[in-house]
Amino acid sequence: MLETTKAITLTGKSTVNNQVVANFTANVYNDDAGSDSFNTFIANKELYDANKKVVRKDSQDFQNLMYEAQDEIADSTKDTEKTE
Template identity: 45%
Template sequence: MALETRKQITLSGNSAIDGQVVVSLTATIPDDTGVGNVSQYVQNTELYEKNKTAVRKDVREFQDMVYAIEDEIAAEEEAVE
């Protein structure tokens, strides 16, 4: 039996309005594939409905962070080849 390990990057974030979390975001990016899995959970639907523009801006910013990490992993892989 041999130890097997896997490296991955996990990001988490919250979009908040007036100190209240509206949407929770999580992303997991495994090093072996470099392709992230993003999930979001709306915790406060009332604030979400009233602040969609601001919350969606936060969600896009979070997704852009995931894309940037995916691109970094891909660039590292290309440099190794």
């Protein structure tokens, strides 16, 4: 029997004046594959300190994308269970 794992990897970046301030990554797995993760890496601390509100907004928007991916995987897992 074929067993598969569905995972979604997301990457993003927060920029100010065309300079990268922070990078974001998220990994979302189906229930059996592991724990989801969300990471933020501050690439430019001076710009981050001067633009925290903007970067935090970008971080929240990115987290919302991760939540959408979690829902997508949960929905696809339910669909697979229905067909088995």
